[in-house]
Amino acid sequence: MSKLLLAAACALIDADGRVLLAQRPEGKPMGGLWEFPGGKIADGETPEAALARELREELDVDVTPACLSPIAFASHDSGEFHLLMPLFVCRKWSGRPKPLEAAALAWVRPGELMSYDMPPADRPLAAQLRDLL
Numbered sequence: 829m830s831k832l833l834l835a836a837a838c839a840l841i842d843a844d845g846r847v848l849l850a851q852r853p854e855g856k857p858m859g860g861l862w863e864f865p866g867g868k869i870a871d872g873e874t875p876e877a878a879l880a881r882e883l884r885e886e887l888d889v890d891v892t893p894a895c896l897s898p899i900a901f902a903s904h905d906s907g908e909f910h911l912l913m914p915l916f917v918c919r920k921w922s923g924r925p926k927p928l929e930a931a932a933l934a935w936v937r938p939g940e941l942m943s944y945d946m947p948p949a950d951r952p953l954a955a956q957l958r959d960l961l
């Protein structure tokens with residue numbers, strides 16, 4: 829098996845039930861694709877702490893671990909590494925999301941999630957999220 833890569837991702841859900849997607853910048857692997865905000869879990873970090881850090885760095889929003897609910901996970905082999913990534917949902921945060929690292933942000937209705945071009949690991953997650961919301 830390729831090396832395990834641990835990451836964590838979060839679906840922020842707004843009051844209208846829309847999901848926040850972030851577009852990966854061109855020049856990064858999978859540039860241009862739409863993903864859930866998040867990133868790699870550092871050594872010694874919990875998934876929740878990694879997400880709180882990443883959401884602050886990427887979006888300038890603050891979340892508390894108590895507001896993060898895990899709903900699904902991706903287990904996907906890219907050839908180069910095997911990604912293991914829990915997906916959390918979060919309905920309560922502080923701050924207004926800004927694209928500090930993403931090329932763009934989009935608030936997406938659950939029924940439209942599958943029309944966004946996403947990394948392969950995300951497609952089953954998006955389908956589960958759509959069915960859940």
Ligand SMILES: Nc1nc2c([nH]c(=O)n2[C@@H]2O[C@H](COP(=O)(O)OP(=O)(O)OP(=O)(O)O)[C@@H](O)[C@H]2O)c(=O)[nH]1
Nearest residue numbers: 835836837857858863864865866867868911947949950
């Ligand atoms: N954040 C995030 N990463 C994802 C998703 N789907 C997916 O395959 N990944 C992969 O998970 C890994 C971690 O993501 P990342 O590149 O955002 O992590 P990071 O911010 O720590 O990266 P960097 O510091 O190397 O730029 C990457 O290989 C990324 O391609 C997703 O929905 N959200």
